[in-house]
Amino acid sequence: MPAQSVAQAEEEVKIIPDVVYGHKFGMALTFDVFQPEKPNGAGVLFMVSGGWYSRWTEPQNMLSWFKPLLDSGFTVFCIRHGSSPKFKIPEVVEDVRRSVRFIRLHAKEYGVDPNRLGVWGGSAGGHLSLILGTTSDQGEPDAKDKVLQQSDRVAAVAAYYPPTDLREFVEETSPYYQRFPALQFDKELADDFSPLLQVTPDDSPTLLIHGDQDKLVPISHSENIMQQFKEKNVPAELLVIEKAAHGFKGDDQTRASQAVVEWFQKHLQGQSK
Known part of the structure; x- marks a missing residue:
């Protein structure tokens, strides 16, 4: 993104950095808010997660990544969760659920x-997005914490090259188990954190984008959950990027990003469920 465009984007987008949505182990869980000049009233939560590591980045450095959504009027929430290797997937999922509940509570x-929130991420972030899309709840009405009283349901999901079945990954003999410490949790819980096994007819409309040359997360992960979405009549699409590996670049990234914008325009703009 040219320097002039970045400067212009900074002027047009209001950034609220480091909003605290919870605490754990004496540390804050935070997200950044990117508010466009002409908001359309819908929000998209971006899962900052690669290998279930969640790293802080200067908010201004994310502007080019979010520009297509911001240009279309979406308010973007850049969500960070308790990171691997300290925290495992069950704890990470608890964090991102809380982020949705917090934003719903403070939506105004x-x-x-609050009923036009979407979620988007790539790889581990795509996995977390699918978890939210397939296993939401209505909150706990009697909880003392007002955040926990809120639903964590999202109205639409977009996921790049997401792992959808963790059962094999959590086996100690799996190379994924050794490479990604977040997978080192009780394997008896693997079903609960495998979106493939959680698909039901009331799931959120979901866009999957996957490269057919992905060696880290084979495209079968998206193809298999797409089949489940079809069988359960969940609105879903699979965009296959030919000759693309794990991580999109150049024209592939542009194509994927535009598909995400169009998906959220279709399922979030002008809708209130």
Whole structure:
């Protein structure tokens, strides 16, 4: 993104950095908010997660990544979770659920409709997005914490090259188990954190984008859950990027990003469920 475009984007987008949505082990869980000049009332939560590591980045450095959504009027929430290797997937999922609940509770403050929230991520972030899309709940009405009283349901999901079945990954003999410490949790819980096994007819509309040359997360992960979405009549699409590996670049990235914008325009704009 040219320097002039970045400067212009900074002027047009309001950034609220490091909003605290919870605490654990004496540390804050945070997200950044990117508010466009002309918001459309819908919000998209981006899962900052690669290998279930969640790293902080200067918010201004994320502007080019979010620009297509911001240009279309979406308010973007850049969500960080408790990171691997300290935290495992069950704890990570608890964090991202809380982020949705927190944003829903405070939606008016951010100028978004609490029923028009989408979620998007790539790889581990795609996995977390699918978890939210397939296993949401209505919250706990009697909880003392007002955040926990809120639903963590999202209205639409977009996921790049997501792992959808963790059962093999959590075996100690799996190379994934050794490479990604977040997978080192009780394997008896693997079903609960495998979106492939959690698909039901009331799941959120879901866009899957996967390269057919992905060696890290084979395209079969998206193809298999796409079949489940079809069988359960969940609105879903699979965009296959030919000759693309894990991580999109250049024209592939542009194509994928545009597909995400169009998906959220279709399922979030002008809708209130």
